[in-house]
Amino acid sequence: MASRRLSLLVAALLIAAVVLAFAYQLGLLAYLTGTEDRATVTISEEGGETLATVEAEVADTPPERYTGLSDHESLGEHEGMLFVFGSEDTQSFVMRDMAFPIDMIFVGEDGTITTIHEAPVEDDDSSYRGEAKWVLEVNYGYAAEHGIEEGDQVGIEYR
Known part of the structure; x- marks a missing residue:
């Protein structure tokens, strides 16, 4: 028994x-x-100087990642969306149903920016790829305006 x-x-x-x-x-x-639904994302040069700080919504489930920013009309100046994946891999993004253009900042598992794409809203058929565990979407031109480049470091504090 x-x-x-x-x-x-x-x-x-x-x-x-x-x-x-x-x-x-x-x-x-x-x-x-x-899950955590917000994060503060800090982007710094290799030397440690902070280039930008973004307050981001977190998309860490398949439905949240699918919808992304397509249900937003715009972003504030230092706002964005942080897409979180289980591990670093080739990630592919499209501009499905987007109302505004964005920059896509791909971040590797070690916190290093691997790729930056500028994605105009008119270009909704394009696919944007990069190696990443995280992808940060911000307003179009944000990366250039703040001197953000491949090789810069990203720190993430979830809230």
């Missing part, structure tokens, strides 16, 4: 582990546990 109960307990734990793993892959676990 005790071995049957133990077997049932082990089976229940295995099923729970599989369900949690599946939920994690879908982004449901992050949604249900209340």
Whole structure:
């Protein structure tokens, strides 16, 4: 009788582990546990001088990443959206249903900017790619205006 109960307990734990793993892959676990929805993103030169600080919405679930900024009419001067992925990989972005142009700043796992794209709203068929664990979207021209370049460092503080 005790071995049957133990077997049932082990089976229940295995099923729970599989369900949690599946939920994690879908982004449901992050949604249900209340992920961080804001972050302060600081961009600095290699020497440490701060170039810009952005207050960003966090998109860290598949539905949030799919929608992105397409449900926004505009961004404030130092506002953006930070897309968060599980690990560094080639990420591809499009300007689906966007109302305004943006810069896309791709950031590697080590916090180094790998690629910067300027994405005009008229160019909604283009795909913008880069190696990244994080992608920060800000107003069009923001990177150039603040002297942000590939190789600069990014720090992220979630709130």
